[in-house]
Amino acid sequence: MSLRPLRRPARTAAVLPALASALLAAPGATAAPLPPAGLDREDHLTITVADGVRHGAHYELYCHPAGGTHPRAREACDQLDGQTTWAKDPFAPVPAGEMCTMMYGGTQRAHVTGTWAGRPVDAEFNRTNGCEIARWNRFSLLFGDSKGLPKKTAAQTFRK
Numbered sequence: 001m002s003l004r005p006l007r008r009p010a011r012t013a014a015v016l017p018a019l020a021s022a023l024l025a026a027p028g029a030t031a032a033p034l035p036p037a038g039l040d041r042e043d044h045l046t047i048t049v050a051d052g053v054r055h056g057a058h059y060e061l062y063c064h065p066a067g068g069t070h071p072r073a074r075e076a077c078d079q080l081d082g083q084t085t086w087a088k089d090p091f092a093p094v095p096a097g098e099m100c101t102m103m104y105g106g107t108q109r110a111h112v113t114g115t116w117a118g119r120p121v122d123a124e125f126n127r128t129n130g131c132e133i134a135r136w137n138r139f140s141l142l143f144g145d146s147k148g149l150p151k152k153t154a155a156q157t158f159r160k
Contacts, residue, residue, distance in 0.1 A: 043077075044068075045114035045121060049143045052107025057144055061114075072141060079141040084117055091116070091123040094131040101130030108136070110143050 043063040047070070049056040060068040063077035070076055083090040091112065094100070105127030112123045125143070127133050136143070 042118050043116055045112055045116060045142070047110060047112050047142055049108065049110045052109065056108070059144070061142070070142075071144060076141045079139070080116065083138060089119070091121050093123070094135060098131050100132070103130050103133065104128065105133040105136070108143075110136075110139075112139075112142065 045061045047057075047059045047061060049058075059070040061070040061073055061076055062068045063073075063080065066073035066077045080090065108127050110125040112121055112125070114121050125132070125136050125139065127136050
């Protein structure tokens with residue numbers, strides 16, 4: 001029985017560094033950058049608000065934990081969390097044929113895109129009638145409005 005010298009380890013040892021350097025030097029065809037550390041990729045919304053005359057605002061909102069460019073991210077996330085219910089789309093439009101008051105609330109419009117609670121979001125908002133105004137007010141903090149803040153009861157006011 002004759003023993004032949006093993007040459008494979010030598011070849012493998014020479015090939016591995018070459019392969020590693022080739023992978024590291026690969027051009028920009030790599031994975032997309034990750035979102036900022038600590039932000040949940042599932043709950044990210046882009047909000048654009050306009051008043052019909054001029055462009056109003058553009059925000060990025062991350063929730064869980066709250067962050068992004070939204071000026072009141074925590075309150076906006078809390079408002080959204082309060083409306084999120086299992087098997088119900090909080091961003092659903094006013095149903096067709098809904099009886100709404102014929103009151104005009106102004107020229108404000110908003111467009112919201114992204115992902116909320118694992119579902120895609122692409123929603124338009126306006127203030128063209130009573131139903132749309134009520135829907136707008138449910139998302140008021142998301143649009144940067146001060147409306148929609150929970151009001152303190154008398155008991156909460158005096159508890160401090």
